[in-house]
Amino acid sequence: xxxxxQSPQSLIVQKGGISIINCAYENTAFDYFPWYQQFPGKxxxxxxxxxxxxxxxxxxxxxxxxxxxxxxxxxxxxxSQPGDSATYFCAAKGNTGKLIFGQGTTLQVKP
Amino acid sequence: xxxxxxxxxxxxxxxxxxxxxxxxxxxxxxxxxxYRQDPGHGLRxxxxxxxxxxxxxxxxxxxxxxxxxxxxxxxxxxxxxxSSQTSVYFCAIxxxxxxxHFGDGTRLSIL
Numbered sequence: 001x002x003x004x005x006q007s008p009q010s011l012i013v014q015k016g017g018i019s020i021i022n023c024a025y026e027n028t029a030f031d032y033f034p035w036y037q038q039f040p041g042k043x044x045x046x047x048x049x050x051x052x053x054x055x056x057x058x059x060x061x062x063x064x065x066x067x068x069x070x071x072x073x074x075x076x077x078x079x080s081q082p083g084d085s086a087t088y089f090c091a092a093k094g095n096t097g098k099l100i101f102g103q104g105t106t107l108q109v110k111p
Numbered sequence: 112x113x114x115x116x117x118x119x120x121x122x123x124x125x126x127x128x129x130x131x132x133x134x135x136x137x138x139x140x141x142x143x144x145x146y147r148q149d150p151g152h153g154l155r156x157x158x159x160x161x162x163x164x165x166x167x168x169x170x171x172x173x174x175x176x177x178x179x180x181x182x183x184x185x186x187x188x189x190x191x192x193x194s195s196q197t198s199v200y201f202c203a204i205x206x207x208x209x210x211x212h213f214g215d216g217t218r219l220s221i222l
Contacts, residue, residue, distance in 0.1 A: 041216075043201050043214050044213045045212075049210065099211060102153055
């Protein structure tokens, strides 16, 4: 119930392509869904977040798509760049206030 | 970056020794968290604090203790380190209903 399942584990995309990372959850009490980006040797940094009252949120090249009925959400990175190469984590938070993280996706964008 | 300093950044120690990691914040945030990051597991919550001397257990609290005697400092202690506690440890902070911001981590190796 408390798990967030993230896929794929790793992803290789050509420069200019679209990167898509998916997450699924079970707990319908979750009401906040952030995505974090992490570069080697650094801590995770908040990238973009969504609440379940909207189906999509876009910030620059990054978009979250949210499907409440399917209990799934995904991160789309448009026009992927080598500088986007990093590990991405989805997460979910419910009424406990605690963040539950997915397992992470390592993205490599090839020039 | 978000006024969070973790120390030490790297530590190598032996099984059975006590280890204390420190998280220091300059943001005066109420909430502080300790996570561990392991391949395939994402970030897992160890303990968190919701005020001075107010702490609670997370998902993987066995073998760890915490203390918070001042708003700015949150200590994580491994009373008797084991090899299974080799990991990268992250501290995070947040205000009420605000996103969590992470430090740059402590890489701990237990031989």
